[in-house]
Amino acid sequence: MKQRVQPRTLIICLSLLCLLAVWLSLALGPVSLPLFDTLRAGLRLSGLRIDGEGLQQAEMILGQIRLPRTLLGLAVGAVLALCGVAMQGLFRNPLADPGLVGVSAGAAMGAAVAIVGGSWFGGMPEAFAPYLLSLCAFVGGLGVTALVYRLGRRDGQTNVATMLLAGVAMTALGGAAVGLFSYLADDATLRTLTFWNLGSLNGASYDRLWPLLIVAASVALWLPRRARALNALLLGESEARHLGIEVERLKRELVFCTALGVGAAVAAAGLIGFIGLVVPHLVRLLAGPDHRVVLPASLLAGGVLMLLADLVARLALAPAELPIGIVTAFIGAPFFLVLLIRGRS
């Protein structure tokens, strides 16, 4: 048996790391602000009345650029990691990823429709146009997931294996649809679509943040309540049923949670891979498979990893910026390979 970290130690360490990541995310950026200015601007933004001379720029950068971006990163990272845990629990397979039930493919399809077909809709109300992309991605993700769930159901039972295969098929179909839209796109929309598929926390603003924060908070509050049920599910479906868990309801709730959470995250920040796959893995490696620990720890670790990846994304090529999906994949894929090799030996 491998040495495991005490759950309490892990949670405390991750909380401290999370605070550190938030601090770094607020303090570092292409504009180098003196540490003291950052502190004073932060205090002013939190409502303290201190002398604000010469702080306009620091306040603007902190309040309008870095803070919304940090909140967005935390929420997206946490939600993706939590949904990763939910999916790996549902499929009882550590290779499961939130995309498996088709939510990412559906969202990508919705985004492609919005980006390429945006002009076809024509005559949209002005106020609505900026949100079309997010809305289409969200609806696409939810719709495809609902379809996958429906395909996996027979005689009132959800067959997880069928659902998985349906998810694979729908992902392929979604890929084909995105391909078709890329073919129809002109140069400009093609670039937009490519960048959207790589994800970014760039341009975060409060009015786009609220819907995601609400979804993230509900997922984060609700999923840990089902930790015991997820633990029971680890034993197998019939065993869980014998332990008094309403397995069908649990499955439905897990799928719904993932669709909602990943849908909202993708709508806000584009497709960001590997967080949902790698973070639960990492946490289980450290603390074992108990979902009462894995869920809160993944929430924290997801946020931390996302913020650190975003730091790389915004600093590596400054003043330009790297799409964050590239960074998470560069961190995630080698990490996954290491796990694979270590598991074999």
Added chain:
Amino acid sequence: MRRPAALLALCAALVASTQALAAELPQRWVSAGGALSEWVSALGGEPRLVGVDTTSQHPESLKGLPSIGYQRQLSAEGILSLRPDVLVGTEEMGPPPVLAQIRKAGVRVELLSSKADLAAVDANLKQLGMLLGAEQKAAQLAADYHQQLEVLQVQVKEAQASHKVPGVLLLVGHAGAKPLIAGQGTAGDWVLRQAGGRNLAEHQGYKNFSNEALAALDPDVVVFSDRALVGEQALQALLKENPALATSRAVRDKRLVSLDPTLLVGGLGPRLPVALQDLAAAFYPAVKVSFTQ
């Protein structure tokens, strides 16, 4: 106590900034959009540029400036870190939330046109000239530009009246492989028509083509625009990767012309008239008048 003070400061700042606006022009420029950066340089504004986007490749010296990334995917803090007074770009510049953040930070954001027509060039030059304090030079450049293109139009019309209009294809490729063909409504199509060619491609946008369809179109002249290779190398790569071309009239008559791919991005730039003159000369080799002035 705080509020009146802040109000006073705001008023003072407003007064000061309007005065400053009249007195001094923006000194630190960030430019997004290849053609715009070229015009800024042509107007003598290059020393003021502190950052350009990835589409700004000409003049060569711009490549040494800090890159703000692709014009549709700008980063607010990245641009602010260059402490610019003004950000100029076309309506292709974005994403919109980032532009809003940049504006909020007090940086002037100037949106110009990337349309491929002369009116857009005029308006852009006027605006840039004003911002650079080089109105006269801008007016001069605009007038020259008009004149060059108008003279070319007259010459092309004459050539078309006395000679067969060649059927042309524009192939945009990367080291010759799987070129995209410029269809209707593209900047490439506009360039071909201005130079007096007839674009054989009837689809919209830039699209892949099968070898067979390429052979069937049988162009008189092939214009190739390669993003990776130049000149003879690009030509050899193109012929090697697309054997179907070898049977076309263009290859048999050795009528293949290269075109700089950066000319096709982001509106009409200052290098365009010369490129059009070269193309027209290649389209009508038998015409005795020289297209250059």
